[in-house]
Amino acid sequence: xxxxxxxxxxxxxxxxxxxxxxxxxxxxxxxxxxxxxxxxxxxxxxxxxxxxxxxxxxxxxxxxxxxxxxxxxxxxxxxxxxxxxxxxxxxxxxxxxxxxxxxxxxxxxxxxxxxxxxxxxxxxxxxxxxxxxxxxxxxxxxxxxxxxxxxxxxxxxxxxxx
Amino acid sequence: xxxxxxxxxxxxxxxxxxxxxxxxxxxxxxxxxxxxxxxxxxxxxxxxxxxxxxxxxxxxxxxxxxxxxxxxxxxxxxxxxxxxxxxxxxxxxxxxxxxxxxxxxxxxxxxxxxxxxxxxxxxxxxxxxxxxxxxxxxxxxxxxxxxxxxxxxxxxxxxxxxxxxxxxxxxxxxxxxxxxxxxxxxxxxxxxxxxxxxxxxxxxxxxxxxxxxxxxxxxxxxxxxxxxxxxxxxxxxxxxxxxxxxxxxxxxxxxxxxxxxxxxxxxxxxxxxxxxxxxxxxxxxxxxxxxxxxxxxxxxxxxxxxxxxxxxxxxxxxxxxxxxxxxxxxxxxxxxxxxxxxxxxxxxxxxxxxxxxxxxxx
Numbered sequence: 352x353x354x355x356x357x358x359x360x361x362x363x364x365x366x367x368x369x370x371x372x373x374x375x376x377x378x379x380x381x382x383x384x385x386x387x388x389x390x391x392x393x394x395x396x397x398x399x400x401x402x403x404x405x406x407x408x409x410x411x412x413x414x415x416x417x418x419x420x421x422x423x424x425x426x427x428x429x430x431x432x433x434x435x436x437x438x439x440x441x442x443x444x445x446x447x448x449x450x451x452x453x454x455x456x457x458x459x460x461x462x463x464x465x466x467x468x469x470x471x472x473x474x475x476x477x478x479x480x481x482x483x484x485x486x487x488x489x490x491x492x493x494x495x496x497x498x499x500x501x502x503x504x505x506x507x508x509x510x511x512x513x
Numbered sequence: 514x515x516x517x518x519x520x521x522x523x524x525x526x527x528x529x530x531x532x533x534x535x536x537x538x539x540x541x542x543x544x545x546x547x548x549x550x551x552x553x554x555x556x557x558x559x560x561x562x563x564x565x566x567x568x569x570x571x572x573x574x575x576x577x578x579x580x581x582x583x584x585x586x587x588x589x590x591x592x593x594x595x596x597x598x599x600x601x602x603x604x605x606x607x608x609x610x611x612x613x614x615x616x617x618x619x620x621x622x623x624x625x626x627x628x629x630x631x632x633x634x635x636x637x638x639x640x641x642x643x644x645x646x647x648x649x650x651x652x653x654x655x656x657x658x659x660x661x662x663x664x665x666x667x668x669x670x671x672x673x674x675x676x677x678x679x680x681x682x683x684x685x686x687x688x689x690x691x692x693x694x695x696x697x698x699x700x701x702x703x704x705x706x707x708x709x710x711x712x713x714x715x716x717x718x719x720x721x722x723x724x725x726x727x728x729x730x731x732x733x734x735x736x737x738x739x740x741x742x743x744x745x746x747x748x749x750x751x752x753x754x755x756x757x758x759x760x761x762x763x764x765x766x767x768x769x770x771x772x773x774x775x776x777x778x779x780x781x782x783x784x785x786x787x788x789x790x791x792x793x794x795x796x797x798x799x800x801x802x803x804x805x806x807x808x809x810x811x812x813x814x815x816x817x818x819x820x821x822x823x824x825x826x827x828x829x830x831x832x833x834x835x836x837x838x839x840x841x842x843x844x845x846x847x848x849x850x851x852x853x854x855x856x857x858x859x860x861x862x863x864x865x866x867x868x869x870x871x872x873x874x875x
Contacts, residue, residue, distance in 0.1 A: 358622040
């Protein structure tokens with residue numbers, strides 16, 4: 352059993368952390384789904400305020416950062432795991448910025464009160480952000496565990512060699 | 514345990530060109546067989562038929578007694594090393610070596626152990642995280658060999674693996690292959706057009722020409738007792754000299770020269786009395802201490818030896834041309850006359866080109 356664990360650790364010297372990297376890419380995909388879904392209802396151009404510019408900018412930054420984190424974590428660089436945690440927290444915070452606000456907002460169209468983001472769309476959009484954040488947290492946790500394990504294994508190998 | 518039997522194998526392409534004629538060979542377990550011959554002689558085709566990359570037109574292929582003639586390449590338990598390495602450029606050396614086992618869905622820990630063991634054998638441990646483009650040609654070829662080793666196949670097939678390497682690296686990698694064979698004790702078939710590779714690596718050599726097997730034997734057998742003029746001229750560097758001679762009483766008579774025969778040689782050539790034959794003399798069997806006159810036209814000093822080219826018998830005919838590998842540093846000038854003798858002679862039938870040997874009559 353111990354030998355099997357050592358071999359598993361030793362394998363990490365030559366294999367990439369594809370689990371974490373793929374989870375980061377999946378987070379980008381869920382973010383894309385969120386980004387596309389918010390346009391389904393644009394009641395009274397509610398969304399077209401300064402919010403749209405900031406949202407587009409952040410989405411670009413998020414995709415770039417998540418992709419960099421994916422590449423970095425693939426090579427067991429622990430710093431990118433922390434970046435993924437930060438990105439995950441921001442994804443959760445985003446729920447309270449646009450989806451919640453839009454869900455609570457009501458506009459009057461032809462003298463009728465209409466909710467900007469209806470229940471079903473709201474649930475879906477929130478779900479995409481939650482899934483994106485979950486992928487980032489999971490990838491980061493796996494990354495931290497593996498990076499630390501590899502670090503420990505390399506230290507053992509070095510001490511053995513010395 | 515891996516014994517390979519190749520029985521009456523032919524290869525006929527769709528355009529009716531026959532590349533291989535009646536190929537027969539029994540490869541023993543752990544033997545290193547080298548298929549040698551000039552370009553287009555059918556050696557690579559034969560290897561590809563064994564690997565399952567070409568269909569066999571006729572004949573049978575048996576591995577450990579099991580007929581694998583029609584078996585697909587993946588089921589033959591053979592690994593092939595190609596001239597161009599065939600490595601995946603986007604994968605690391607580790608991933609390249611592990612790839613075939615990953616495809617077979619083997620346990621990753623088992624794969625890891627096999628890859629590390631193969632890398633250790635080939636001295637690639639420190640290169641495992643690199644990409645093929647970061648390695649030299651020799652190292653890439655070692656990776657290709659490593660990829661075969663991890664599979665632990667019954668038979669290793671090498672298709673001119675050293676042809677892309679420079680001369681120095683070729684020599685070094687050749688020695689590595691030899692060491693690898695000794696270490697793995699595996700059955701190996703190796704194709705090359707380089708007779709030096711064949712002589713240095715092989716347990717037995719299969720010499721081919723025009724799709725036909727010319728001779729199968731140990732390196733020394735092919736060098737010392739070539740079966741015919743083709744083998745005699747192909748094996749050995751510089752190639753064997755050939756002279757048109759007539760068998761006379763106690764001697765051979767060429768154009769403007771005579772060569773004395775020993776009692777044994779007289780006996781061998783008895784059935785050929787009065788007939789024309791081909792006399793073959795290796796350059797290293799020519800000594801500068803005889804009565805046959807050689808007129809020098811070029812002198813190449815090689816350090817330990819000197820390669821002297823000239824004509825014998827006072828004739829400048831092509832059939833009187835001779836190359837002599839003389840010991841030591843010689844400094845002959847063009848036009849110098851040197852008395853030479855032949856310490857060993859080979860005789861060939863003029864019509865068939867086959868070697869004339871003791872006990873064989875025309």
